[in-house]
Amino acid sequence: MELGSVLHFLQDKTILITGATGFLAKVLLEKILRVQPNVKKLYLLLRAADAKSATHRLHNEIIAKDLFRVLKEKMGANFNSLILEKLTLVPGDISREDLGLEDTILREEIYDQTDVIINLAATTNFDERYDISLGLNTFGVKYVINFAKKCTKLEVLVHVSTAYVSGEGGEEGLILEKPYHLGDSLNGVSGLDINAEDKLVREKLTELQQLGATEKEIKEVMKDLGLSRAKLYGWPNTYVFTKAMGEMLVEQLKGNLSVVIIRPTIVTSTFKEPFPGWAEGVRTIDSLAVAYGKGKLTCFLGDLKAIVDAIPADMVVNAILVAMAAHANRPTDDVIYHVGSSVRKPLRYNNLQDYGFRYFTAKPWINKDGSPVKVDKVTVLNNMDSFRRYMFRYLLVLKGLEIANTAFCQYFQGTYLNLNRKVQIVMRLVDLYKPYLFFRAAFDDMNTEKLRMAARQGGVETDLFYFDPQHIEWDDYFLNIHLPGVVKYIFK
Numbered sequence: 001m002e003l004g005s006v007l008h009f010l011q012d013k014t015i016l017i018t019g020a021t022g023f024l025a026k027v028l029l030e031k032i033l034r035v036q037p038n039v040k041k042l043y044l045l046l047r048a049a050d051a052k053s054a055t056h057r058l059h060n061e062i063i064a065k066d067l068f069r070v071l072k073e074k075m076g077a078n079f080n081s082l083i084l085e086k087l088t089l090v091p092g093d094i095s096r097e098d099l100g101l102e103d104t105i106l107r108e109e110i111y112d113q114t115d116v117i118i119n120l121a122a123t124t125n126f127d128e129r130y131d132i133s134l135g136l137n138t139f140g141v142k143y144v145i146n147f148a149k150k151c152t153k154l155e156v157l158v159h160v161s162t163a164y165v166s167g168e169g170g171e172e173g174l175i176l177e178k179p180y181h182l183g184d185s186l187n188g189v190s191g192l193d194i195n196a197e198d199k200l201v202r203e204k205l206t207e208l209q210q211l212g213a214t215e216k217e218i219k220e221v222m223k224d225l226g227l228s229r230a231k232l233y234g235w236p237n238t239y240v241f242t243k244a245m246g247e248m249l250v251e252q253l254k255g256n257l258s259v260v261i262i263r264p265t266i267v268t269s270t271f272k273e274p275f276p277g278w279a280e281g282v283r284t285i286d287s288l289a290v291a292y293g294k295g296k297l298t299c300f301l302g303d304l305k306a307i308v309d310a311i312p313a314d315m316v317v318n319a320i321l322v323a324m325a326a327h328a329n330r331p332t333d334d335v336i337y338h339v340g341s342s343v344r345k346p347l348r349y350n351n352l353q354d355y356g357f358r359y360f361t362a363k364p365w366i367n368k369d370g371s372p373v374k375v376d377k378v379t380v381l382n383n384m385d386s387f388r389r390y391m392f393r394y395l396l397v398l399k400g401l402e403i404a405n406t407a408f409c410q411y412f413q414g415t416y417l418n419l420n421r422k423v424q425i426v427m428r429l430v431d432l433y434k435p436y437l438f439f440r441a442a443f444d445d446m447n448t449e450k451l452r453m454a455a456r457q458g459g460v461e462t463d464l465f466y467f468d469p470q471h472i473e474w475d476d477y478f479l480n481i482h483l484p485g486v487v488k489y490i491f492k
Contacts, residue, residue, distance in 0.1 A: 003458030019121030020044035070274035095135035130226030137242035155328035186234030265340030271312035277485025302437030304350035341469035342442035
């Protein structure tokens with residue numbers, strides 16, 4: 001694999017970015033504009049009814065973010081003209097044919113001018129409605145590839161997936177960078193048919209509408225349907241199931257396109273650029289950290305020796321850009337890149353427990369009344385049996401309330417319903433996240449390491465396009481970069 005300058009590759013390129021308001025897309029957009037302002041054009045596909053609402057989203061959800069502070073300082077008075085000149089907003093929807101582009105003139109322009117497509121559009125909600133997740137994460141890929149085939153000068157399509165398409169990773173060992181093919185399942189169950197899944201969803205929606213189901217009822221049925229279909233074929237949740245099916249469609253439909261699949265692990269706050277610690281969107285490990293800091297997390301379910309595969313957002317973006325340059329106009333390549341840390345710089349839950357205790361002891365969370373929260377070590381429930389014993393006390397209380405309700409004419413109904421709702425939420429969350437709390441496998445990154453080696457040996461500006469997790473010191477990163485960033489940008 002020969003690699004030249006990534007800056008040179010980006011110069012005069014026209015790039016279509018889908019999912020432009022997402023966390024990674026923003027970091028990617030900022031990076032390109034900051035390091036190569038001579039990029040020709042960036043088409044930003046985002047969900048919007050029209051150009052006016054797309055412009056509103058650009059200004060409020062993208063360039064208003066603190067992430068763009070360094071670029072604004074660098075460009076000064078020229079920042080707005082850079083945005084006007086380089087960015088073209090594309091109101092659309094990847095879950096529709098032609099990406100939902102109503103403007104035929106703009107659509108033809110994109111077909112004629114686009115050199116690179118980076119597909120970042122997705123729903124990352126583990127407990128999403130099946131119809132929504134299937135539309136975006138699976139069929140959205142089909143529509144992106146169909147669109148890419150109409151781009152006459154396209155050099156490469158980068159599809160961003162997730163390393164967790166591998167499923168639960170329950171056994172220790174390496175999860176390889178290998179593709180999925182139509183009909184594959186994780187548990188050996190045969191019969192997975194993507195079009196049949198779509199038909200199942202449509203029939204269920206029609207049935208519910210004919211029965212007069214409410215929107216809330218339809219939502220719950222769709223969520224349960226996604227989870228049950230995922231588990232039928234061995235995936236732990238709707239998100240990774242639909243992302244895996246999306247990868248299957250890449251393999252089936254790509255034809256002569258140059259396609260790269262990037263599989264990041266848990267994407268965390270920026271390591272270095274444009275500045276350390278920028279974060280957006282709630283990740284599970286961040287929710288746990290802040291709940292602990294606020295004194296609301298008294299116990300933790302999980303194996304403290306289990307691997308937490310985290311990777312900073314700027315490293316993921318750099319890997320995307322280097323892979324893009326490496327595989328342009330190389331349709332014979334069939335490559336998947338795991339972008340994570342579990343092989344080269346493993347991080348475990350016991351590390352996170354230690355970092356949380358040290359950080360919130362040194363910088364306690366301040367309550368609304370001005371008092372600091374004192375944190376203690378949490379009770380660790382290291383297997384499902386201990387969790388069930390822990391939950392048994394709440395189930396006993398529920399049973400007692402149920403009996404009392406009967407005896408006292410539903411006097412305790414409000415208390416019963418409230419506690420029952422909380423117990424049901426906890427049980428569902430455990431069902432969704434349990435696989436990751438006991439994750440013992442590591443993600444092989446041999447392909448990614450070859451890419452890093454090619455970058456070092458070639459003409460890549462490795463000081464700008466770094467993505468080696470061995471450069472991360474986790475203590476310093478979590479205590480001085482990530483946790484302060486999460487508190488500042490997400491839970492401020």
